[in-house]
Amino acid sequence: MRAIVLVGGFGTRLRPLTMTRPKQMLPVLDRPMIEWVIERLVDAGVEEVVLSLGYLPDAFRQAYPDQKCAGAALRYAVESSPLDTAGAIRFAAAEAGLGADNEPFLVVNGDVIADLDLPALLALHRDAGAEATIALTRVEDPSRYGVVPIDDAGRVEAFIEKPAPEAAPSHWINAGAYVLEPTVVDRIPPDRRVSIERETFPQLVAARSLFARQDDAYWIDAGTPATYLQVQLDLLSRVSGMQANHVAATAAVAPTATVARSVVMDGAHVAPQAFVAGSVLLPGAEVCKGARVVSSIVGAGARIGTGADLDELCVVGDGVTVPDDLVLRARRLPDED
Ligand code: GDD
Ligand code: MG
Numbered sequence: 506m507r508a509i510v511l512v513g514g515f516g517t518r519l520r521p522l523t524m525t526r527p528k529q530m531l532p533v534l535d536r537p538m539i540e541w542v543i544e545r546l547v548d549a550g551v552e553e554v555v556l557s558l559g560y561l562p563d564a565f566r567q568a569y570p571d572q573k574c575a576g577a578a579l580r581y582a583v584e585s586s587p588l589d590t591a592g593a594i595r596f597a598a599a600e601a602g603l604g605a606d607n608e609p610f611l612v613v614n615g616d617v618i619a620d621l622d623l624p625a626l627l628a629l630h631r632d633a634g635a636e637a638t639i640a641l642t643r644v645e646d647p648s649r650y651g652v653v654p655i656d657d658a659g660r661v662e663a664f665i666e667k668p669a670p671e672a673a674p675s676h677w678i679n680a681g682a683y684v685l686e687p688t689v690v691d692r693i694p695p696d697r698r699v700s701i702e703r704e705t706f707p708q709l710v711a712a713r714s715l716f717a718r719q720d721d722a723y724w725i726d727a728g729t730p731a732t733y734l735q736v737q738l739d740l741l742s743r744v745s746g747m748q749a750n751h752v753a754a755t756a757a758v759a760p761t762a763t764v765a766r767s768v769v770m771d772g773a774h775v776a777p778q779a780f781v782a783g784s785v786l787l788p789g790a791e792v793c794k795g796a797r798v799v800s801s802i803v804g805a806g807a808r809i810g811t812g813a814d815l816d817e818l819c820v821v822g823d824g825v826t827v828p829d830d831l832v833l834r835a836r837r838l839p840d841e842d
Pocket of ligand 1: 513617666679728
């Protein structure tokens with residue numbers, strides 16, 4: 506089985522961390538986000554992954570020079586300008602010869618970490634004779650996602666990308682994992698930006714050939730500060746219980762420091778009497794004496810000055826120094842969370 510993983514977006518919601526690396530190369534606990542995504546595809550029987558790249562493609566090439574990642578063979582399809590999700594799929598399929606064998610293939614968003622039942626998705630796709638089949642997950646606020654009402658047979662009745670909060674007809678949303686027949690690729694106009702969510706899926710709804718499967722498994726889109734933090738705390742508590750930390754072997758935490766439910770990556774340093782809770786410290790980050798870092802993300806090599814106090818989802822850029830005793834609270838608009 507082959508899969509396309511979409512990783513070409515700019516990751517704007519995770520700036521400034523994504524100014525220097527693509528979102529999917531941000532570390533999640535001990536390895537880049539992309540490896541968590543590909544690992545799950547491999548578990549479902551995927552052997553070859555085509556990375557659909559645009560923004561900062563060299564980050565992937567450098568990280569996986571032998572073109573192997575998490576047990577899959579890698580191919581790279583690099584767009585010269587962003588083609589949006591469907592344009593990217595058409596381009597990647599052509600580059601890698603996907604669909605030439607008339608077999609369906611998988612497509613996933615590269616920022617979704619989930620335990621979706623992909624074999625069951627493939628089975629529904631086959632049984633329904635679908636042209637495309639979407640995995641769905643249930644969320645509280647569907648307005649930030651593609652909302653997908655279905656009938657009893659699983660046929661998609663509408664695909665509404667990012668509706669106004671009151672307008673969403675369902676809490677079941679596009680989980681960012683699809684099975685596509687090669688005929689879907691033929692429907693995508695070449696050489697321009699095309700959104701699968703706004704153009705291709707509505708077209709398939711009209712053709713009555715789009716199906717979807719509701720899945721209750723763990724699911725998160727790690728593409729915002731809140732969810733990039735949350736996914737790591739979720740994985741942490743799953744591996745080692747609610748109060749556990751993930752402290753890399755090369756990190757240093759002073760005996761008089763407190764670190765709770767947090768991730769301390771390679772070479773990061775927490776000084777005496779510092780307090781770190783519900784937070785992620787990227788590689789080489791430094792929390793100085795008596796500083797307090799709560800529910801926040803500290804970039805690689807950043808330095809939180811003595812006595813500084815960060816809370817409420819601060820995101821500190823790589824290499825930034827937060828002055829001593831400064832108090833910072835992030836104020837975000839709802840769609841920025
Ligand atoms: N190659 C390429 N080219 N990749 C792209 C491009 C592009 O022009 N634009 C976006 N991507 C990639 C991103 O890197 C990401 O992995 C994926 O496509 C989805 O883009 P996001 O920017 O993360 O979209 P979203 O989270 O707002 O919404 C999408 O995901 C939701 C689920 O998490 C949509 O598919 C929604 O319908 C869906 O509910
Ligand atoms: Mg996303």
